[in-house]
Amino acid sequence: MKTALYQTLDNKLPSMVKVRRHLHMHPELSFHETKTAAFIAQWYETLGIPYRANVGGNGIVATIKGELPGKTVALRADFDALPIQDEKKAPYSSVTDGVCHACGHDGHTSTLLHVAESFWLHKAQLQGTIVLIHQHAEELHPGGAQSMIDDGCLEGVDMIFGTHLWSLTPTGTVQYVSGPMMAAADKLDIVVQGKGGHGAQPHHAKDAIVAASQLVLQLQTVVSRNIDPLEAAVLSIGSFEARNPFNVIADRVTMSGTVRTFQPTVRNAVEEATKRICDGVARSANVHIDLTYLRSYPAVVNHDVATTYVKKAAEKVPEVTHTEQMVPVMPAEDFAYYLEHVEGAFFFTGAQPDNVDEPFPHHHPRFDFNEKALLIAAKTLTGAALDYLSTHAVK
8 A cells, every 4th residue: 555655645746846835825824824724624625535624723634534444643734834034036935925934834734735635545445544633833832733632633543743844954864763852942031120320320220231131141051050961951042122222221121032951850940040040130130030931832752663663664765865863953843742642753854955055944034945855754654654554453
């Protein structure tokens, strides 16, 4: 059956590219993906594949029951875009001002739609059930995964697989890892409230900029002096704002940043140290510091057995030239929530554009990926699902 499915996917590659480019031209932001969701629903409507719309929001879940009994595998793709202006010059560039698929979710969606079509065409030989999870709002907290899970998208699912097209990895490479793969992501919002005054009379003021500057420096010790050097953690302040005339001492500074960790114990330690430092700087500078510490997606932690299915499936995909165990990375993914409920694995499908030595990274205005990777992603997902189902086939 795998050979037949792969041949079908080979024939569908032009359609994969066409659908990907259509979606790329018409991106929608997280929690606003109504037209994209309608496009996905229409795809299943046309094929006659049973599906459920508005799952946990804008999510779509389709189900293909094989004519032979067996286990159930879920495959997931996300479909939201980013608030980024598309700056690349391509015939399929975004036509929506300020919105762009700068992360590859258009490719994920096209891949899964064609994987679904291929399974549907061969459902007579399918031993078990394939669940297609099209998830909205991966890019923006609280994400779409948890609400879809709450709405039952994982009911009856025994294993789940997902992939991310990765522009920084050569096309033809599939990367996997058992255990932690992508980091938990938390957000810091900090307000430093002092007392404004004339720039020539600082002794009558409580300088919020000086206090906030001290805080930024002190926060750099959260990781360097509070976390075991053999553990991974990142704390970065990405925004620092105090708008005042040149001769006015600021009474207020707002800051925001991100924290990335893999282990729950490290995550807890970073939060505790951050709060302690904010309290200490507030006392020493005689200002008020308000910290909002928002916990977002947990770490993506792959299961051993599921990762083995991905590895073995990728090694048998003709277009894959290299498979490797990757080093975990600090970006986050709400695929993590699925892995907290069922066994599964997430992997990277290399998608570096041809003849490009330094590809633009994800979330860059000129991001793009190699469309040849669509077929590799489709076959690896298909192969992993089939291998699991055949291993657990009802005899």
